[in-house]
Amino acid sequence: MSTFKTSLRILVAHRLYILIYLVLMSAGAVFVGTGSGNATDAGVTQVTADVAVIDRDDSAVSRALAEYVGSVGNTRPLEDTKQALQDATAKDRIQYILIIPAGFGEELQAAAQDGTQPPAVETVVSYRSYMGSLMNVHTDSYLNQVYDYLHALNTDATGTQSAEQSVERAVTLAKGSMRGGSAARLITQDALPLPESLKLYTLFSLFPLTAFCVVAIAVLMASLNRPPVHSRVSSAPVTGRSRGLGLLGACLLVGLVAWLWFFCLGTAVFAADRIVDAAPRLGVIGLALAAYTLNGVAMGFLVGQLRLGENAANAIAVIGGMAFSVLAGAWAPLDMLPDAVIAVARLTPGYWATLATGGAFNAGSTSAQVLTPLLGYCGICALFAVAIGAIGLGVGRSRARAAV
Structure with a gap:
């Protein structure tokens, strides 16, 4: 009995895994990509955060600060109570909450006059969105401008300017400086840009690619190792080399099907109109996905050689695939992670695949x-697959010697 044909029959018999890991998860990747917006030549959409300002000072400086924060964000009403603050933070209704303490204006004027450290405001920044952190940067920049202008006005004052006039002048100058930016405009590249939706789809596909290959190949090898199937395959008039090549062909076929499905689906849905113009870059993306898919095939082969159960294979596929995706930067940019995590990420294939696709x-x-x-x-990503596959071969050889 041909090992390759037997493997195909086993894979067809376990088509539920194909439905879950290949079809349903690819549909999820398409949904993620479709839900993203793409920049166009018409311009750039400015995203603003929902903000709330609690002014406990009610000075000229605090009122100007509240006005500025409201001009760069979407102001939402919020009561100055502990319960309201906790509720807004827990439910993430407001991405940025600015609390101006009592006496802030006077302390800022005194610090500017003496040239000492300016007072700080209290902020609550949402951990779920980058927009709150961006608002915090805007607030700090504005306060630094006010402080610098107050310090300069106090230094250059001739004694005819009152404190109220200095504050009013500093606030006006700071407002003009912060509004002195230019509008963003999209600059087109020499090559036709690929849609952002395809990038998100590609990153999200890393997880199901690995999970499908690991589960399918591990289940296939577990089925081949069952006594009834193993005896029938072993009794066939073929050499051990032929059986090994048949199993290798079946494993590579699993990877080929997964790669073709995800790559062709993403290209057809998100970049069908750019296949000709962006063919070289699409080729690099396809090659990166192919190299990463080989790692899923090698991992599935290793799990199969370890002869773990079906439940263990599913667990390894899900946890391992998700871990590789996180370290590849598919769920969050690696720049946001600690340096130690980035160092570990460089030792995983997903990092290099993402580096290629991002480039x-x-x-x-x-x-x-x-x-x-x-x-x-x-190529570096593919070398990881070679190393994992070599470990799988070593495990299989050790088991074969132990059985003899």
């Missing part, structure tokens, strides 16, 4: 000078 999306041209380093990243 393809950000490439301004399709010259060999730009794309060649990305091919090197794909």
Whole structure:
């Protein structure tokens, strides 16, 4: 009996895994990509945060600060009570809460006059969104402007300017400085840019790609190792080399099907109109996904050689696939993670696959000078698959010797 044909029958018999890990999860990736907005030549959409200001000082400085924060964010009403603050924070209704303590205006004027450290305001920043942190940067910049202008006015004062006039002048100058920015405009590249939705789809696909390959191959090898199936395959008039090649072909076929499904689906849904113009960069993305898929195949082969149960294979597929995706930067940018995590991420295949795909999306041209380093990243990712596969072969050889 042909090992390859037997493997195909086993895979078809376990088509529920194909439905869950391949079809349903790819539909989720399409949903994630579709839900993202793409920048167009018409302009750039400015995203603002929901903010609330609690002014306990009611001075000229605090009123100006509250007015500025309201101008760069969407102001929401909020009571100055502990319960209201906790409720807004827990439910994430407001991304940024600014609390101006009593006496803040006078302390800021005194600090500017003496040249000492300015007082601080209290803030509550949402941990679920970057917009709250961005609002905090805006607030700090505005306060620094007011402080600098107050200090300069106090230094240059001739004695004819009152404290109220200095504050009013400093607030006016700070407001003008903060509004002195220019509007954002989208600059087109020499190469037609790939849609952001395809990038999100590709990143989200890393998890189901790994999970499907690991589960499918581990279940396949577990079925082949069952006594009835193993005896029938072993009794066939073929050499052990042929049986090994048949199993290798079946494992590679699993990876090929997964790669073709995810890559072709993403290209057809998100980049069908750019296949010709962006073909070189799409090729790099496809090659990076192929190299990453090989790692899923190698992991499935290793799990199969360990002869773990079906439940264990599912657990390893889900947890391992998710861990690899996180370390690849698929769920959150690696820049936001600690340096120790980034160092560990470099030792995983997903990091190099994401590096290649990210470079393809950000490439301004399709010259060999730009794309060649990305091919090197794909090669590094594939080397991880070779290493994992070699470990799997070593485990299998050890089990074979122990059985003899």
